[in-house]
Amino acid sequence: MPVLEGLGSSLRSLMDKITRQPDLNEKLVGEIVNELEKALIRADVNIYNVKALGEEVRKRLLEEEPPSGVPRRDYAVKVIYDQLVALLGGERSQLSWPEKDRLHVVLLVGLQGSGKTTTAAKIASFYMRRGYRAGLVAADTHRPGAKEQLIQLGAKIGAPVYSRGDKPDEIARAGVEELRKAGCNIVIVDTAGRHKEEKSLLDEMAQIQTKLKPDEVYLVVDATIGQQAKAQAEAFSKVAKVGSIAVTKLDGSAKGGGALSAAAATGARIRFIGVGEGIDDLEAFEPRSFISRLLGMGDLQSLLEKVKEAQISEKQMQEIVTTGRFTLVDFEYYLESMSKMGPLSKVLTMLPGVASLPSEVTKGAEDDLKKFRVILKSMTRKEKVDPSLINASRIRRIAIGSGRRPEEVRMLIKRYELMRNQMKQLKRNRAMLRKLGVFGAQ
Numbered sequence: 001m002p003v004l005e006g007l008g009s010s011l012r013s014l015m016d017k018i019t020r021q022p023d024l025n026e027k028l029v030g031e032i033v034n035e036l037e038k039a040l041i042r043a044d045v046n047i048y049n050v051k052a053l054g055e056e057v058r059k060r061l062l063e064e065e066p067p068s069g070v071p072r073r074d075y076a077v078k079v080i081y082d083q084l085v086a087l088l089g090g091e092r093s094q095l096s097w098p099e100k101d102r103l104h105v106v107l108l109v110g111l112q113g114s115g116k117t118t119t120a121a122k123i124a125s126f127y128m129r130r131g132y133r134a135g136l137v138a139a140d141t142h143r144p145g146a147k148e149q150l151i152q153l154g155a156k157i158g159a160p161v162y163s164r165g166d167k168p169d170e171i172a173r174a175g176v177e178e179l180r181k182a183g184c185n186i187v188i189v190d191t192a193g194r195h196k197e198e199k200s201l202l203d204e205m206a207q208i209q210t211k212l213k214p215d216e217v218y219l220v221v222d223a224t225i226g227q228q229a230k231a232q233a234e235a236f237s238k239v240a241k242v243g244s245i246a247v248t249k250l251d252g253s254a255k256g257g258g259a260l261s262a263a264a265a266t267g268a269r270i271r272f273i274g275v276g277e278g279i280d281d282l283e284a285f286e287p288r289s290f291i292s293r294l295l296g297m298g299d300l301q302s303l304l305e306k307v308k309e310a311q312i313s314e315k316q317m318q319e320i321v322t323t324g325r326f327t328l329v330d331f332e333y334y335l336e337s338m339s340k341m342g343p344l345s346k347v348l349t350m351l352p353g354v355a356s357l358p359s360e361v362t363k364g365a366e367d368d369l370k371k372f373r374v375i376l377k378s379m380t381r382k383e384k385v386d387p388s389l390i391n392a393s394r395i396r397r398i399a400i401g402s403g404r405r406p407e408e409v410r411m412l413i414k415r416y417e418l419m420r421n422q423m424k425q426l427k428r429n430r431a432m433l434r435k436l437g438v439f440g441a442q
């Protein structure tokens with residue numbers, strides 16, 4: 001069963017709708033935010049988080065100017081992607097790769113039925129497939145058959161299981177010692193999830209943690225509880241330093257969005273998600289790839305890449321305008337980015353400020369662009385950085401090297417100088433930057 005099916009399909013139809021808009025106005029932005037909020041609420045994301053996200057998206061879509069060359073609709077997709085990634089924990093890496101030359105001790109906590117025992121084996125198997133020597137400790141002395149369940153799972157994946165003793169903290173400590181001697185470099189301690197009362201369960205966890213001093217405490221939460229994951233995380237955080245979270249049963253849970261966002265909001269990292277009952281149904285969690293997959297756009301990566309590139313070139317542009325320094329290196333860079341934007345003649349006609357460009361710049365621009373790119377490749381880096389070096393003999397050499405005529409090399413230099421002068425003017429009048437829009441489509 002696909003993960004977060006409902007949320008995924010709502011988001012995908014929203015993305016579809018956005019990318020079909022020629023432009024976005026305030027009304028459309030309102031509709032988009034509305035639909036986005038509805039989809040998240042249906043997935044049980046906390047209403048306050050939904051409203052905050054909605055407001056942020058609305059503000060960014062109305063106030064932020066997309067970088068040059070990026071249509072507003074593509075930028076909207078990028079903004080929504082960003083905010084959803086932030087909702088699930090942001091860009092920081094979620095994975096944990098313990099060193100292999102020392103023992104890494106993992107303590108799993110969570111309520112009964114959340115999937116702890118299954119997840120203990122899944123995590124062990126995950127690390128074993130990546131070259132770790134994993135061991136398991138069965139420290140659940142409350143649930144009948146709990147030890148047996150872990151022993152069976154251990155046998156299935158070929159991991160040693162320690163289960164002797166009847167005091168949880170003693171089992172945990174002795175188990176870790178024995179598995180260390182057996183050569184394990186990662187040990188996962190499974191614990192109980194139910195007591196007569198919550199307090200005694202939490203006391204037991206506190207006691208194990210004190211005795212064991214684990215490197216990592218994992219909370220295992222069941223996605224079907226949705227945003228209540230927050231309360232669970234808070235309860236366990238009182239007695240143990242929960243730094244990692246595994247969210248289980250994301251397959252087929254309609255509330256997974258709520259569970260994931262609540263887990264992310266605790267500040268702990270969602271390292272894994274459980275997506276089925278099988279040992280292999282565990283995925284390392286990364287907000288970025290998770291959201292990309294949820295949005296299901298095959299070309300999402302290239303769209304994001306395009307926006308990023310445009311943002312970089314915009315930054316360079318600003319730098320040129322601020323410093324007034326514009327070399328052939330910059331000229332080449334912009335010719336390259338222009339050629340990526342599609343037929344130049346089309347790009348130029350779309351520009352609001354074309355009328356303010358000398359006709360020489362626009363005339364035959366398409367052909368010139370191709371020629372210029374070839375010629376520039378025959379120049380040395382030194383010449384591009386300091387074009388004043390380019391004298392008659394250098395022009396001859398560049399012409400021969402690129403298979404063009406010396407007049408064409410001179411034309412390029414003239415064109416470059418024209419543009420450089422424009423840049424100098426821009427420096428004097430920065431407000432003209434947008435109006436000119438030399439390098440921006442849209």
Ligand SMILES: Nc1nc2c(ncn2[C@@H]2O[C@H](COP(=O)(O)OP(=O)(O)O)[C@@H](O)[C@H]2O)c(=O)[nH]1
Binds near residue numbers: 251
């Ligand atoms: N569909 C699904 N079932 C799961 C997942 N993880 C655990 N389970 C099931 O949840 C039930 C409880 O799991 P268990 O590991 O015994 O939970 P514990 O009481 O916390 O140790 C078992 O039937 C598991 O097969 C998951 O990611 N997806």
Ligand SMILES: [Mg+2]
Binds near residue numbers: 118191
């Ligand atoms: Mg269990």
